[in-house]
Amino acid sequence: MTSKENNLSILYIELNKLGRSANNDYEKALKVANKILGLAPDEEAAFKCKIICLIQLSKFNDALQFINKNPKLSTNLDFEKAYCLYRLNQVQEAYNVVEKIQNPSMKIKELKAQILYRLEKYEDCFTVYRDIITNSNDDYEDERETNLAAVLVQLAVNNSKLDVPELREDTYELTYNSACRLVAQGASGDRNTLIEAEKKLRLAEKMCKESLEEDESTEEEIDDELRIIKVQLAYCLQLQGREKEAQVLYTNALKAKPDDIALIAVASNNLITLNKDQNVFDSKKRMKYATNDGLEHKLTSKQRCSIAYNQCLLALYTNQGDNCHQLCKKLMQTYPQLLIDATIVRAVQLNKENKIKEAVNLLLDHTSELFVKLVSVQLLLSQGEKYEAIKILENLNEKDKALPGIVSALVTLYMADNNRDKASEILKEAVNYYKLNKDKSENLGTMWRQAADFHLRSGQIEIAAASLESLLELSPTDKKTLSQLVIAYSKFSPAKAQLLSKKLPPMDHLSEAIDVDALETSNWIIGTKVVKRKIEPSPAGGLLTSDSTGPIVKKRNKRKRKGKLPKNYDANSLPDPERWLPKYERTGYRKKRDRRNRDTAMKGTQGTAAGASDLYDITKMPANVKPSPNPRQSPAVETSGPRQQQRKFQQKKKKKGGR
Numbered sequence: 001m002t003s004k005e006n007n008l009s010i011l012y013i014e015l016n017k018l019g020r021s022a023n024n025d026y027e028k029a030l031k032v033a034n035k036i037l038g039l040a041p042d043e044e045a046a047f048k049c050k051i052i053c054l055i056q057l058s059k060f061n062d063a064l065q066f067i068n069k070n071p072k073l074s075t076n077l078d079f080e081k082a083y084c085l086y087r088l089n090q091v092q093e094a095y096n097v098v099e100k101i102q103n104p105s106m107k108i109k110e111l112k113a114q115i116l117y118r119l120e121k122y123e124d125c126f127t128v129y130r131d132i133i134t135n136s137n138d139d140y141e142d143e144r145e146t147n148l149a150a151v152l153v154q155l156a157v158n159n160s161k162l163d164v165p166e167l168r169e170d171t172y173e174l175t176y177n178s179a180c181r182l183v184a185q186g187a188s189g190d191r192n193t194l195i196e197a198e199k200k201l202r203l204a205e206k207m208c209k210e211s212l213e214e215d216e217s218t219e220e221e222i223d224d225e226l227r228i229i230k231v232q233l234a235y236c237l238q239l240q241g242r243e244k245e246a247q248v249l250y251t252n253a254l255k256a257k258p259d260d261i262a263l264i265a266v267a268s269n270n271l272i273t274l275n276k277d278q279n280v281f282d283s284k285k286r287m288k289y290a291t292n293d294g295l296e297h298k299l300t301s302k303q304r305c306s307i308a309y310n311q312c313l314l315a316l317y318t319n320q321g322d323n324c325h326q327l328c329k330k331l332m333q334t335y336p337q338l339l340i341d342a343t344i345v346r347a348v349q350l351n352k353e354n355k356i357k358e359a360v361n362l363l364l365d366h367t368s369e370l371f372v373k374l375v376s377v378q379l380l381l382s383q384g385e386k387y388e389a390i391k392i393l394e395n396l397n398e399k400d401k402a403l404p405g406i407v408s409a410l411v412t413l414y415m416a417d418n419n420r421d422k423a424s425e426i427l428k429e430a431v432n433y434y435k436l437n438k439d440k441s442e443n444l445g446t447m448w449r450q451a452a453d454f455h456l457r458s459g460q461i462e463i464a465a466a467s468l469e470s471l472l473e474l475s476p477t478d479k480k481t482l483s484q485l486v487i488a489y490s491k492f493s494p495a496k497a498q499l500l501s502k503k504l505p506p507m508d509h510l511s512e513a514i515d516v517d518a519l520e521t522s523n524w525i526i527g528t529k530v531v532k533r534k535i536e537p538s539p540a541g542g543l544l545t546s547d548s549t550g551p552i553v554k555k556r557n558k559r560k561r562k563g564k565l566p567k568n569y570d571a572n573s574l575p576d577p578e579r580w581l582p583k584y585e586r587t588g589y590r591k592k593r594d595r596r597n598r599d600t601a602m603k604g605t606q607g608t609a610a611g612a613s614d615l616y617d618i619t620k621m622p623a624n625v626k627p628s629p630n631p632r633q634s635p636a637v638e639t640s641g642p643r644q645q646q647r648k649f650q651q652k653k654k655k656k657g658g659r
Contacts, residue, residue, distance in 0.1 A: 004039060011036045015049060026053045047073040051080050060084040079108055086111065089297045091118045106136060113147070120301060122154045123162055130165075142171055149177030156184035157302065172207035175200055176229055183236050194240050201233045227253050228260075231267050238270060247274050254289075262298035265290045269307045277317045287314055305335045312345050316352075324349045340369060347375065356383050364392070370400050377409075386413060402433040404446045411454065424460075427451040452484065461491045479505070 011032055018029040030053040036046035047070065054063035064084040067074040074081065078101050085094035098104070098112045109132050116125035129148040136144070145167055152164050169175045179200035186193030205226060212222045234249035250267045258264060268286040275283045290307045299307075308331050315324035328342040328349075343366045350359035356379055363376040373392055380389040390413050393406060400406060407430045414423035431451060452464045465488040482504060489497035578586045 008036060008039055008043075011039075012045075015046070019049075024056070026056045029053050030057070042073070044073055048077065048080075051077060055080060055084065058087075060087045064088065079105075079111065082108075082111060082115075086115055086118070091115055095119060106132065110144075117147075117151060117154075118297075120154070122151055122158065123160060126151050126155065126162065126164070142174075146171070146173040146177060149174055149181070153177055153180045153184055154300070156181045157187075169200075172204045172211055172229075175204040175207060176232070179204060179236075180232060183232070183239070187239055191240065194236055198233065198236050198240070201229060201236060205229045205233070223256065224258060224260075227256065227258055228263060231263060234267075235270060238274065243274050247271065250274075261292055261294060265292065265295050265299060265307065266303065269303075269310060272310050272314065280314065280318050283314055284318065287311055301335075305338060308335065309338055309341060312342060316345055316349055319352075321349055321353060339366065340372060343372065344375060347379070351379055356380070356385070360388075370396070386417065389413065398433060402430045404450070407450065411450070423454065427454060461488050464488055465492075 015029060015032045015036070018025055018032065030050060033046045033050040033053060036043050037050065040046070051063050051067060051074075054060070054066070061084075064081065067077055067081050067084070078097055082094045082097040085091075085097065095112075095115045098108060098115060101108055104112065109128055113125050113128040113132065116122075116128060126148070129144065129151060133141070133144050133148065149167050152167075155162055155164065167174060167178065169178050179197045182193050182197035182200065186197060208225055208229060209222060212225060217225075230249050231253050234246040234253075237243075237249070238246040250271045253267050254264065254271075268289040272283045272286050272290070275286075287310070291311060295304070308327070312324060312327045312331055315327055325346060328346045331342040332339050343363060347359040347363050350356075350362065359379055360376045363372050363379075366372075373396065377389045377392050380386075380392070390410065393401070393410050393413075396406065407426060410426045411423045414420070414426065427450060454464075465485060482500070486497050486501050486504065489500060583589055584591075
């Protein structure tokens with residue numbers, strides 16, 4: 001044996017000891033494998049040992065480069081190569097490697113299931129996991145069922161119609177995933193499903209705490225595991241409308257500063273949705289965490305899509321116009337399924353900037369959905385652009401144009417423009433559409449009813465009667481239509497009205513179910529003071545009255561008295577025709593003189609001397625004295641009394657703080 005062979009033998013013995021030891025010293029094993037490859041580069045066993053050591057040390061990039069540099073030695077390392085690609089988030093490349101493997105082993109199937117989950121091919125992933133669980137029998141059954149339960153949650157989120165089995169719920173992970181599945185099913189508004197999900201989440205929280213305490217986990221580890229369940233519980237409460245409770249749970253989870261960036265992003269995004277257009281400064285801070293780097297491979301595409309859309313809305317609420325437009329464009333490119341939502345957000349931003357025409361053009365250019373066209377009509381009508389709105393509604397396809405709401409809107413707009421002919425034509429077109437398509441649904445009846453009401457209001461009785469006839473054919477037992485048609489016939493053909501009125505039920509049948517006494521005693525229209533009271537005989541012989549407003553009250557018997565006439569009453573003389581007028585409106589009324597207003601010209605201020613009024617009366621001034629027309633050129637005249645003229649009044653200055 002040569003020295004080289006001897007050295008290789010010694011190194012393999014050392015490598016074998018390291019592989020069997022419980023210390024898992026992969027660094028030392030890697031050094032030994034490198035020594036072997038230094039002596040013999042073609043040693044396949046040492047090559048594989050080095051790859052495994054690099055993977056265990058999480059040096060996936062180094063392992064992948066080493067595999068790619070030595071294609072001859074890596075022919076049987078497809079699993080290791082695919083696993084390195086998977087851990088480096090090159091998921092599609094990992095799937096391409098696994099898909100080429102013929103007769104895959106169990107570990108390759110499990111890796112393929114994980115890759116399919118990351119690629120969001122949940123139905124294929126479900127098929128692989130079901131095959132693994134059916135054909136395996138080892139200690140990893142709980143983990144596989146937990147992963148399968150996670151797949152079922154995503155199938156429920158995506159509304160898959162795949163038949164799924166019922167799984168066990170004897171571990172907290174399985175109970176948690178089962179609750180998440182119920183939350184996904186109840187997100188559409190099924191409150192009972194959400195209540196059931198809440199119960200399971202609280203049970204999972206209790207089971208998790210007990211299980212980890214049995215395993216002697218630290219308090220920090222227990223809190224980290226419970227935090228995921230609590231955030232999911234908060235989401236369940238939020239869907240139920242219990243927003244304050246949800247907000248407390250989200251806030252407490254974020255205050256603990258968890259290491260899981262995906263958990264932080266989800267909780268932050270959900271808090272933003274709770275804030276809505278309020279507390280935008282807090283929302284801006286939360287959005288930084290929700291859009292942190294490294295989340296691309298931690299969140300599902302649906303979660304990332306929701307966060308991106310909320311980012312656009314936040315920019316809209318905070319009046320960041322340019323940023324809002326940029327984010328919306330990016331959202332359209334990244335997530336085409338949100339094209340309509342992003343377009344509407346941009347249109348609202350343009351509306352805030354008073355660019356109505358640009359907003360309408362944007363909506364009409366990007367999509368032909370009816371909902372978006374109605375949004376553009378609403379924007380135009382808010383600015384008084386009636387004719388532009390009519391033009392958009394007129395250009396709808398035949399099916400959408402015949403919808404009752406669209407017909408009603410067009411008729412209203414034409415009537416506002418005093419264009420009765422066009423409004424009538426719209427109704428006829430809608431009715432003809434339903435006739436041609438043999439659609440006997442409620443829409444046709446609604447159209448006939450609208451047409452009849454419209455023509456009745458506009459005085460076109462015969463056209464209205466034709467519409468009512470067609471409506472009566474759809475529902476021959478409709479008493480309302482029958483009575484309207486009788487009224488319409490009575491305007492132009494009394495004979496037809498008389499003949500048709502025989503089909504109406506007799507009045508006795510109509511009034512059988514009517515309680516006249518209840519109608520008379522009810523006070524739903526008239527006041528309680530004028531409600532007719534029902535008189536009932538009392539056992540004591542008197543009369544008792546009852547009404548709907550209170551208990552039974554006793555009523556006195558009033559005796560009628562003869563009216564009294566004045567003593568000097570003359571039955572032959574005519575009464576005064578002005579007897580009901582007030583005194584001040586009668587012809588003989590004379591207003592009394594007010595003594596307080598006498599000699600007003602002689603009255604002056606207190607203390608005026610006799611004759612002073614003549615002195616200051618302008619009508620009694622001499623002819624040669626004329627008042628000055630300009631008060632600025634004449635000396636000021638004191639208009640106060642003589643006491644102020646006799647002595648000068650010097651105003652005292654107030655002292656600060658004095659009385």
